[in-house]
Amino acid sequence: MAYSDKVIDHYSNPKNVGTLDKASNTVGTGLVGAPECGDVMRLQIQVDNATGIITDAKFKTFGCGSAIASSSLATEWLKGKSVDEAVKIDNMDLVEELNLPPVKIHCSVLAEDAIKAAINDYRSKNGLEQLVFEERIH
Amino acid sequence: MLKLPIYLDHNSTTPMDPRVLEAMIPYFTENFGNAASRNHSFGWHAEEAVDYAREQIAQLIGADPKEIIFTSGATEGNNLGIKGVYEMYASKGNHIITCTTEHKAVLDTCKHLEKLGAEVTYLEVQPDGLIDLKALEAAMRPTTILVAIMYANNEIGVIQPVKEISAIAKKHGALYFSDAVQAVGKIPVDVIADGIDIMSFTAHKMYGPKGVGALYVRRKNPRVKVTAQIDGGGHERGMRSGTLNVPGIVGFGKAAEIARLDMAGDTERISKLRDKLENALKVIDETYVNGNPAHRLPHVSNISFKYVEGEGLMMGFNKDIALSSGSACTSASLEPSYVLKALGLGDDLAHSSLRFGLGRYTTEEQIDYTIKAVTDTVLKLREMSPLWEMFKEGIDIDAIQWAHH
Secondary structure (H helix, E strand, O other): OOOOOOHHHHHHHOOOOOOOOOOOOOOEEEEEHHHHOOOOOOOOEEEOOOOOOEEEEEEEEEEOOHHHHHHHHHHHHOOEEHHHHHHOOHHHHHHHOOOOOOHHHHHHHHHHHHHHHHHHHHHOOOOOOOOOOOOOOO | OOOOOEEEOOOOOOOOOOHHHHHHHHHHOOOOOOOOOOOOOHHHHHHHHHHHHHHHHHHOOOOOOOHHHEEHHHHHHHHHHHOOOOOOOOOOOOOEEOOOOOOOHHHHHHHHHHHHOOOOEEEEOOOOOOOOHHHHHHHHHEEEEEOOOOOEEEOOOOOOHHHHHHHHHHHHOOEOOOOOOOOEOOEEHHHHOOOEEEEEEEEEOOOOOOOOOOEEOOOOOOOOOOOOOOOOOOOOOHHHOOOOOOOHHHHHHHHHHHHHHHHHHHHHHHHHHHHHEEEEHHHOOEEEEEEOOEEEOEEEEEEEEOOOOOOHHHHOOOOOOEEEEEOOOOOOOOOOOOOHHHHHOOOHHHHHHEEEEOOOOOOHHHHHHHHHHHHHHEEEEEHHHHHHHHHHHOOOOOOOOOOOO
């Protein structure tokens, strides 16, 4: 299976690899996947509490090239969005942008889950209720 | 001069040796006869060529030429060997012993026979990939007709204790079948000394053409017969019908002859390169060599690079280096290698493995390039790996409640 140019580009030059202070209440952390499944993504957002805008996003991913590309692209899309807008990022948008083949769709699902988990972590740190997302079949 | 791309997937298939191709060419066009045509020179030429190849192949494994049954490859050989014995010896029993790290062509054949009434014992392997001879002994029953244990494993390269296995089978009156596709042509295989009754192998793993293989079927002490699985003209002593693939067989014969003559030199050179590669990669933290290092094919190394995923790792250099991973990121099941799991490796280590399979044309420059490319990519991906960061922080990754998909 050949990778799309966009996947190769994100894999070769990943954007926003790194770590934010997970103890800070302006940072939300989402850790999803499992080593046994061959994919673990950690996605973090830094939120400006006054404006609700995501000012920074970082990721680290254990997984295949498509998983790395999905999380790299997700961090790019997150920066500058409000938390409310970020919730709306759909995995199929990642699939389309990266040209992921059907066997790699789960990578994009994982990235979407990581975004939502990071947002919920941020919300819980700031006394906001957890958003409930539809259970999806992976 | 460094030659790119680098092919390090020789357990999957090998390039054909130019000497093999040269031997084959006349048998496509000039000498195109059917080896079963008994009444004209075209048939005679073809038969003569097949007989010569049969001798070349028999010599490689210490067999009599009459004991070589040509097949389309090792998958067919495994099917014919196992199903053929099951049918032929049905009156003696219905129990087969095999092991969990066999190739799918053996495992799925056994599963098929279970549906038809066979009882199959799947022996577990030890953490080094070898079977436990005591467990084999304990599994033997009066109804055991066949022990089917591979000669050498395709993923980790470990060589099973074939002589001891055949002795146990013989003691209990069972036949010993060996899938020797990875071993023949790479290490000395002698069906007499090894006590093998039936053995499948194939040309394309030893620098011969694809689409041609052989099943060794012992003719004395004991005389073994297998029931044909393909009916027709009664070729190959009635065990495998079908017009012989004469050019393929000629190529197979030539490949066997080259393997026999060049084996010692090839092994010495290739195992040195393998050791160089392995020792250099073992320097990286948290890398693990899979399989028993002392009982292993000279050209294989299977290494897990913990905290990086195999497919992601390969992507770092797969433009230039071809190899395989135990990761199964693209398979629908997302299940990693069942062979590595059978060794007791966690799924995470199985997902993190690469198989390096060196070959006749692998050069030292290519190995040096590979060492650098793999090392650089592992280090780069670990900087990107949340698991590596946790490991460095002393977090017990196994204690985390992961959400399983």
